Amino acid sequence: MMKNIGIIIETDNGKIKETNFGMITLAGANKPQLFAFVMDADARALKEDLESFGITKIVDISLPPDQQNNPMVRAQAIINAIKEFNICAVFGLSTAMGKDLLPRIAALIEAPLIMDCFHVDLEQNLVKTSQYSGKTIATIKLTGDVLILGVRPNAIEPIKAPESAQILELKQDGIHLVSKGFRVIRTGGADKSKPIDLVEVDVIIAGGRGMKNGENFTLLSECAEKLKAAVGASRVAVDSGWAPYSMQVGQTGEKVSPRVYIACGLSGSIQHFAGMKTARMVIAINTDENAAIMSNCDYYVKADALEIIPKLTKLL
Ligand SMILES: Cc1cc2nc3c(=O)[nH]c(=O)nc-3n(C[C@H](O)[C@H](O)[C@H](O)COP(=O)(O)OP(=O)(O)OC[C@H]3O[C@@H](n4cnc5c(N)ncnc54)[C@H](O)[C@@H]3O)c2cc1C
Numbered sequence: 001m002m003k004n005i006g007i008i009i010e011t012d013n014g015k016i017k018e019t020n021f022g023m024i025t026l027a028g029a030n031k032p033q034l035f036a037f038v039m040d041a042d043a044r045a046l047k048e049d050l051e052s053f054g055i056t057k058i059v060d061i062s063l064p065p066d067q068q069n070n071p072m073v074r075a076q077a078i079i080n081a082i083k084e085f086n087i088c089a090v091f092g093l094s095t096a097m098g099k100d101l102l103p104r105i106a107a108l109i110e111a112p113l114i115m116d117c118f119h120v121d122l123e124q125n126l127v128k129t130s131q132y133s134g135k136t137i138a139t140i141k142l143t144g145d146v147l148i149l150g151v152r153p154n155a156i157e158p159i160k161a162p163e164s165a166q167i168l169e170l171k172q173d174g175i176h177l178v179s180k181g182f183r184v185i186r187t188g189g190a191d192k193s194k195p196i197d198l199v200e201v202d203v204i205i206a207g208g209r210g211m212k213n214g215e216n217f218t219l220l221s222e223c224a225e226k227l228k229a230a231v232g233a234s235r236v237a238v239d240s241g242w243a244p245y246s247m248q249v250g251q252t253g254e255k256v257s258p259r260v261y262i263a264c265g266l267s268g269s270i271q272h273f274a275g276m277k278t279a280r281m282v283i284a285i286n287t288d289e290n291a292a293i294m295s296n297c298d299y300y301v302k303a304d305a306l307e308i309i310p311k312l313t314k315l316l
Contacts, residue, residue: 002033006035006090007020007034008090008091011041019095020093023092024050025158036058038060039062039078052162053160056165057165058165058166058167059085059169061077070183078105082109089146089147090146091120102115102150103148111144112147117150118156120151129152154202154258155278198247201229201230202260203228203259203260204256206231206266207220209234210287213242217242217243230247232249232276234272235253235272249272251274257280259279262285263297267286268296281298282297282298283300284301288302
């Protein structure tokens with residue numbers, strides 16, 4: 001029998017975040033019926049994008065406006081959708097939103113949860129995720145009626161698989177949206193000064209000790225603006241106070257999988273690699289041809305990053 005898979009769609013200002021499409025491709029590889037769960041946008045407006053990647057059912061989960069940001073209510077709404085549509089696996093992104101929502105769902109229905117997956121075989125219920133800062137890959141066999149899976153953003157190349165989709169309303173009448181012990185008091189608008197989320201972007205330009213000081217990090221942000229990229233940093237740069245911890249990539253920082261990672265003045269330590277080795281293309285700019293990053297990248301420029309980056313920005 002064809003399996004029903006639910007996919008929690010993340011949106012930004014009513015538009016689908018690109019990272020969803022790789023997740024849909026991963027779910028679709030299991031030849032199921034794909035349900036998209038839309039909570040934060042007009043489901044109809046997303047129809048074209050969703051059906052082009054193989055979604056056949058779009059579930060409009062409209063929450064009461066005063067409950068929209070209540071994590072317990074959101075988890076409960078997804079659980080209602082799981083029951084209504086006989087869902088056997090729920091896919092969500094391992095983003096800030098997913099890290100908040102997916103464990104709540106799993107806990108409430110006592111379902112197994114694996115975060116940061118990059119391979120899922122629902123025939124055998126086998127899931128792959130990385131462990132010990134990417135040193136090993138764990139293949140985990142899951143048992144349970146419903147599996148909850150957090151997918152590593154950008155880890156899967158999206159492949160179009162056009163279908164035509166039907167929009168379904170998740171009937172709210174009689175549905176019990178409980179929020180035990182959790183009340184949202186206030187929500188604020190997005191912080192415009194907040195750096196772009198490293199985990200979700202396509203391009204990252206990162207700096208290390210070779211950037212020499214914090215002011216030179218503005219060279220990276222100017223270039224990032226042209227590339228629509230986010231700025232990352234090595235631990236040395238963060239510990240030196242040149243960049244905030246939220247920008248740190250590595251074993252003790254963010255784990256990222258962008259399409260392109262531009263490493264500027266960083267040597268490519270094992271601990272830094274632990275955070276970016278799943279990048280699809282690595283470009284290094286370093287003065288030392290023997291730096292580890294130079295033999296672990298797709299392209300390199302042997303040059304002074306402080307000279308090259310402004311030139312690159314100008315060209316762009
Ligand atoms: C438990 C543990 C956890 C850690 N976690 C992390 C982590 O999450 N992330 C992380 O990054 N590190 C982490 N580290 C630190 C890690 O071991 C390295 O010390 C660190 O990554 C090195 O940072 P770097 O590449 O910026 O500096 P360096 O290793 O000093 O490299 C600087 C590079 O810049 C080049 N350079 C110098 N000047 C220029 C120039 N003008 N133009 C171009 N290139 C230039 C040099 O040739 C050199 O290759 C961790 C360490 C430990 C022990």
